[in-house]
Amino acid sequence: MTDLRKTVENFWAFAEARDWSAFADTLAEDVVYTLPQTRERISGRARYTEFNREYPGDWHVRIERIVAEPSQVVTWTHFTVGLEEMYAVSFFTGDASGRISAVTDFWPEPYEPPAGRDHLTERY
Amino acid sequence: MTDLRKTVENFWAFAEARDWSAFADTLAEDVVYTLPQTRERISGRARYTEFNREYPGDWHVRIERIVAEPSQVVTWTHFTVGLEEMYAVSFFTGDASGRISAVTDFWPEPYEPPAGRDHLTERY
Numbered sequence: 001m002t003d004l005r006k007t008v009e010n011f012w013a014f015a016e017a018r019d020w021s022a023f024a025d026t027l028a029e030d031v032v033y034t035l036p037q038t039r040e041r042i043s044g045r046a047r048y049t050e051f052n053r054e055y056p057g058d059w060h061v062r063i064e065r066i067v068a069e070p071s072q073v074v075t076w077t078h079f080t081v082g083l084e085e086m087y088a089v090s091f092f093t094g095d096a097s098g099r100i101s102a103v104t105d106f107w108p109e110p111y112e113p114p115a116g117r118d119h120l121t122e123r124y
Numbered sequence: 125m126t127d128l129r130k131t132v133e134n135f136w137a138f139a140e141a142r143d144w145s146a147f148a149d150t151l152a153e154d155v156v157y158t159l160p161q162t163r164e165r166i167s168g169r170a171r172y173t174e175f176n177r178e179y180p181g182d183w184h185v186r187i188e189r190i191v192a193e194p195s196q197v198v199t200w201t202h203f204t205v206g207l208e209e210m211y212a213v214s215f216f217t218g219d220a221s222g223r224i225s226a227v228t229d230f231w232p233e234p235y236e237p238p239a240g241r242d243h244l245t246e247r248y
Contacts, residue, residue: 036211038237040245051244065215067191067198074191074198076215087160089213089230091189091200106213106232113162120175121164 004094005068008075011092011100015052016061024049028099035105048103057081070094128218129192132199135216135224139176140185148173152225159229172227181205194218 007026014023024045033042033051042048058081065076073092078085086107093102113121131150138147148169157166157175166172182205189200197216202209210231217226237245 034248035237037232037234039234039248040237040241041248042245047244051241054241054244056240065196067193067196067215069191069193072189072191087230089232091191106211106230107235108161108213108230108232109235110161110163111231111233113159113164116180117164117175117178120171120178121166124158124163124165 003098004071004073004092004100005066007094007098007100008066008068008073008092009063012061012063012075012077018053020049020053023052026100028095028097028101031099031101031103033103033105035107037107127222128195128197128216128224129190131218131222131224132190132192132197132216133187136185136187136199136201142177144173144177147176150224152219152221152223155223155225155227157227157229159231161231 011023011026014026027045027048029045030043031045031048033048035041042051060080061077063075064078064087067074071094073094075090075092077088077090079088089106089108091104092100095101135147135150138150151169151172153169154167155169155172157172159165166175184204185201187199188202188211191198195218197218199214199216201212201214203212213230213232215228216224219225
């Protein structure tokens with residue numbers, strides 16, 4: 001168990017609780033948030049906290065899996081918004097004080113399997 | 125650096141080299157591969173190796189980032205197939221002998237940013 005792991009667990013718990021002051025405290029002042037799928041970036045604690053605070057919908061999040069090194073952590077999270085469910089994968093980097101200095105999110109969507117591989121796969 | 129980390133680095137290097145015998149050696153006999161986006165599952169070393177061997181296109185893969193604990197590893201990989209580029213995120217679990225016993229892959233696709241947040245974001 002590393003400090004950054006605990007910080008990231010708090011990050012998600014405070015987001016779920018809409019405790020934006022405590023959420024902001026997990027972040028470095030110059031945190032950078034990156035969404036490679038949309039090529040969006042958000043710079044700074046205030047903007048990134050506001051982005052989360054403004055995020056629309058009655059969303060709820062739980063950690064499905066977490067993998068942690070001392071200075072980097074990955075979470076696989078499960079989100080629900082009403083009846084809709086989705087997954088996110090987030091890569092966190094920590095700074096020397098144990099705060100989160102970078103977050104990179106991926107939001108994978110369901111898709112239909114390509115043809116020609118059902119001799120190897122089963123559906124669940 | 126854990127053994128599973130090294131095994132996972134080899135897994136990708138052997139896939140890139142199309143060395144399917146060495147690739148299979150990184151896997152537990154009863155490895156389970158899961159694709160949550162398509163709800164597909166592949167069970168067993170032989171089938172999972174064959175799935176990779178048959179995968180169409182002249183694809184090339186490199187590890188962008190790796191996060192490792194002793195018994196679980198995550199990779200963020202970058203794939204190219206001709207001019208097409210894509211990312212994958214893979215969660216690996218190891219067994220007691222250091223082989224890969226489970227792989228869960230996510231393949232996030234590009235999408236357009238939702239409206240109403242460009243006061244906080246920049247595009248890159």
